[in-house]
Amino acid sequence: MLDQLETPVIAQDDSETLSENVFRRIQAAIVKGEIAPGSKISEPELARTYGISRGPLREAIHRLEGQRLLVRVPHVGARVVSLSHAELLELYEIRESLEGMACRLAAERMTLEEIDELRRVLETHERDAAFQAGVGYYQQEGDFDFHYRIIQGSGNRTLTQMLCGELYQLVRMYRIQFSTTPNRPRQAFAEHHRILDAIADRDGELAELLMRRHIGASKRNIARHFQDSAATERGES
16 A cells, blocks of 8 residues: 555755654645555555655654554554544544634634634635535645634633644544535535634634534534445445
8 A cells, every 4th residue: 555655745844853754744644545544554664665764764653643643553563543433423522512612712812813814714725726626625734724723713722732733633634534525615615604704703602603513514424424334335225
């Protein structure tokens, strides 16, 4: 599987270590699905693919385990995480609660400039070629991510650390995986706009409700996906 992986070109700045650079490259490949969920991680193969020695590679793998993108399986080694239906729904229940809270706080605390920047983020999303073609939603990270901006705007450092640190890339991995569901990109974009309007109106209660509904819709989409997959395996139409 890894021999088919296109090595992503990610610029390395002068202050970035080799381990940091390869960490970001493998992270991007996992999150985008280029290294599939459940794949066994071969250190020799990754070392050849990315042209890195085993020491910095192991450091990168350890960090990816900390982000929950890799899991250590006894007698097998490291594998790319592959959450079960129940585990994935639990993750989205956490998102529904915590991101709803973040949205309420953002409505109370974001500056006018930050709200304007959030609006420009959605304008960027709308211009994205995949979105215009109806085949996916804009999936850049950090400041280009609508959810990330809102969490940052909550002003709650503990909440930010949880949602933009420990869980962020794992959540992105599954957001990307399910972003191509038919009609979901347009629905998600409309939901984002309603959330933005509530934040701009300083209506924290409505903002929280809309974010919870938004993530709840994604959770139901995931549940349908697993139901359809199970029906296909049983040979049902």
